[in-house]
Amino acid sequence: DVQMTQSPSSLSASVGDRVTITCRASQSISRFLNWYQQKPGKAPKLLIYAASSLQSGVPSRFSGSGSGTDFTLTISRLQPEDFATYYCQQSFSAPLYTFGQGTKLEIK
Amino acid sequence: QVQLQESGPGLVKPSQTLSLTCTVSGGSISSGGYYWSWIRQHPGKGLEWIGYIYNSGSTDYSPSLKSRVSISVDTSKNQFSLKLSSVTAADTAVYYCARVYVWGSYRPVHWFDPWGQGTLVTVSS
Numbered sequence: 001d002v003q004m005t006q007s008p009s010s011l012s013a014s015v016g017d018r019v020t021i022t023c024r025a026s027q028s029i030s031r032f033l034n035w036y037q038q039k040p041g042k043a044p045k046l047l048i049y050a051a052s053s054l055q056s057g058v059p060s061r062f063s064g065s066g067s068g069t070d071f072t073l074t075i076s077r078l079q080p081e082d083f084a085t086y087y088c089q090q091s092f093s094a095p096l097y098t099f100g101q102g103t104k105l106e107i108k
Numbered sequence: 109q110v111q112l113q114e115s116g117p118g119l120v121k122p123s124q125t126l127s128l129t130c131t132v133s134g135g136s137i138s139s140g141g142y143y144w145s146w147i148r149q150h151p152g153k154g155l156e157w158i159g160y161i162y163n164s165g166s167t168d169y170s171p172s173l174k175s176r177v178s179i180s181v182d183t184s185k186n187q188f189s190l191k192l193s194s195v196t197a198a199d200t201a202v203y204y205c206a207r208v209y210v211w212g213s214y215r216p217v218h219w220f221d222p223w224g225q226g227t228l229v230t231v232s233s
Contacts, residue, residue: 034219043204043223044155050217087155091218095143095168099155 002026002093006086006100012108017078021103023071023088032092035064035073038102039084047086048073083107110135112205112224120199120231126192130205130224137186138163143208144188145220146179148201156201160208161188195231202226 003026013019023033031051036044046055048064051071061076075082088100116128130144137144145160159169161179169177173192181188192199206220 030215032215032217034217036220043206043226044220045223046219046221049209049219049221050211055221089155089220094216094218095157095160096170097157097218099157101154 001096002029002090002098004088004090004098004100006088006103008103009101010104010106012106013078014108015078015080019075019078019105021073021086021105023066023073023100025069025071025090025092028068029090029092031067032090032094033064033066033071034089034091035062036087036089037082037084038087044087078105080107110207110222112207112222114203114205114224114227116227116229118228118230120195120229121233122196122231123194126190126195126199126203126229126231128190128203128205128227128229129187130189132186132188132207136183137181137188138183141210143210143218144179144181145206145208146190147204147206147220147223149204149226150198150201158190158192158203197231200229200231202228 005024007022033051035048038044047058052064063074085102085104087102111133113131120126143160146158159179161167161181176193178191204226206223210216
């Protein structure tokens with residue numbers, strides 16, 4: 001199985017901050033990496049697919065980068081609605097999809 | 109746009125079979141190019157892929173659940189369903205259905221979008 005490890009597990013930041021979340025794969029997955037946002041009691045929502053493509057309707061302050069084993073999700077200027085848990089997910093070994101353990105972004 | 113909605117019992121007894129249905133609206137489940145998937149999330153934990161089905165009925169399952177899982181599709185009702193047998197307390201989770209979007213031809217990228225709202229299933233006597 002391809003293991004996905006996110007860091008940090010939790011993060012405190014303020015509105016207006018620039019935030020970066022990292023996802024590392026246990027083997028090279030090219031650019032087969034997606035990012036999701038999940039708010040409490042809600043389903044995950046797709047933000048970024050194929051490592052860096054922004055899903056339609058997602059604000060441009062979200063961006064993704066990386067290839068191989070190391071990937072990042074960046075939020076350029078945090079808004080109040082961005083405080084949530086973020087997950088990465090690989091599809092390199094589809095259909096054996098795996099997710100990272102999540103990064104909880106909290107208000108400082 | 110396409111929307112998904114899970115339905116089924118919120119409480120299942122240990123050793124019994126968990127059964128959930130996902131109803132797709134705003135689009136046809138028979139449309140090619142998508143898989144239809146189940147994913148679960150244990151309370152306060154991360155996400156675990158369970159399996160998926162294509163409109164033809166072909167399936168793939170997580171190896172860790174394969175012996176207990178069955179996913180079926182009813183194209184006439186625009187629904188697909190999950191059955192998980194011999195459940196224990198470890199199967200207590202929020203269960204989501206989601207569409208798997210497949211992009212590209214040679215080595216397609218897959219992602220989950222959209223998702224249903226999720227339904228909590230508790231295994232308890």
